[in-house]
Amino acid sequence: MSAAGPPRGTNLAPRETAPRRKPHAWGEPTNDPHISNPAASAESPVVPPTDERVRDIGALRRFLSRPEFGSISGAVLVFIVFLLAAGDSGMFSAEGIVNWATVAAFLGIISVGAALLMIGGEFDLSIGSMIGFAGMMLAIPALYWGWPVWVACLFTFALCAALGAVNGYLVIRTGLPSFIVTLAFYFILRGLSLALSTMLTGKTILSNYEGVSLRDLVNGDYLSSTLFSGHVLTGVFNAMAGWGWIAARDGGEALAVGIPKVIVWWLLLTVIGGFVLARTRQGNWILAVGGDATAAKNTGVPVARVKISLFIVTALCAALFAVLQVADAGSAAADRGLQKEFEAIIAAVIGGCLLSGGYGSVVGASIGALIFGMVQIGIGYTSIDNNWYRVFLGAMLLAAVLFNTYIRKRVALGRR
């Protein structure tokens, strides 16, 4: 939580004058210069604050070495840039904000899973293919087999959880890098989505069958429409439009219909993920298995169970992404979610997660996703060519990795 201490020796001066090396009884804390810690902060619930080898490190420096710091400052920077470049273009109207926040929310949902998994020391490259596959596994039973949409949703989630468990089980059992194992599923699932949908329906994009549209099915299903489609706070938005705070349509309703449910899901997952990581026993296990799986195992952490659970969580995030996307678009397509695994991993890295595991932040990853949304949509509001989006992404990733490497060195010397 605080910054690096100075190298040993630079803060020795006051100690030289202090009385030292007096004999002490067993169990009494020593002042042995070889033993006391080189840098410690001034707050401690137990020992009175009189240690000459302690430097007071301010709240600001403490914030600077939080894992989220990089993504927060990146988000502020991007925000300011677009405020200057596109401030009067409608990007920051209610409708514009909902627009880019929605893009961020979709990515944020899978970034939460990817970040937890990365902190746990693993990757999942099959997230994007899983999104396409999950969408198909929802649309085919609902459209062609006449399943109620909520049953199809449950089926999709269960199937993805099982696939995540297979990913995790293979990684644990073989000891192979998750990079390779999930790369296999990257191809398998994408291929399956295309092959199965062609085999079963003759199409790869599904939106209606025999006059029934997927959108009507979803909206007609109480459970899935309540959970996954439409907006919340519509009344509040309309009232704000009535008061003239935000843009209104001819009929008086707000131009921005409300807050899409995907944004609610994103915020919810971010809060839950952040809470689990920071405050629960399971969070400690995630940090431990990612930091050093052998040490974790030897101290009694159920390493296999933690890692497999993380793969399942990541897969469920991909399934949620797919279900929300089907509800939003009114269609499923076998090529959905292309490259989403990379975007999720990049968001996690921007959010301060170390590629080597054991360190990172769920909130940071969500802010990383927010940066994505702002840039991807924001560029359209400026005169900049859209193709610069990818250039920006790459540059952002590089900057984040360099920054994280620097931070990790400081963490190794300082504290968090």
Add this chain to the structure above:
Amino acid sequence: MDIDYILQLEDISKYFGSVIALNGVTLRLKRGEVHCLLGDNGAGKSTLIKTLAGVHLPDKGEYLVDGRPVRFQSPREALDLGIATVYQDLALVPLMSVARNFFMGREPRRKLLGSFHVMDHELAAGTAIEKLAEMGIKVRDASQVVGTMSGGERQCLAIARAIHFGARVLILDEPTAALGVKQSVNVLKLINRARAKGISVIFITHNVNYAYPVGDTFTLLNRGKSLGTFAKSAVAKDEVLDMMAGGAEMKELMADLEGVSI
């Protein structure tokens, strides 16, 4: 059975592929004794204590706790029986804080809003600081990451953790390797104190000056086999030295440096 053994390894073998790490080793730990495990590097000492700790399942032989056979699937099961270990590599995560490391795998919990179980960070921090202070390590901020600590401080953290959780058996694999004399003496005092409390200890060290004063029993391992177990009353210090890695060479050197004896 006349003697009260808390842990027994009977004719244990452990293989790593083609490597025979342990070959029919028997080790019996009496309740309340300090049992020193001696042997050269690669003799299989760490493999033996990892078997005791539940990291390895033996390929052959029997492991008994309180006379009952056990097959630990994970170190967690050993810890649940009050068997705690300081591993040679310490089993600490450098990127995690002192408090998180101290309670890794055994996190204290409290209830939040009467329903959620959350990790009790305050209790964890307070306990970690207190237990480290008992070892002579002053840590003011339990959120300090372990990566910032010196080798000696880390070793003390691992020892303090094992003592906190090792209610019945404490296993120490070269716990003084990174420590200076003063801290090593602290560890020896801790071992004595543990014995006084009725805790049984297995202690691996390369230093006869540490092994002889605290040990009640000595077992010598060589190339995966046990060369026997000796009570302290039955062996002299330089016999123990003979058993230790490099002991013979050490005595030769002492003879060369006239007038010096250990």
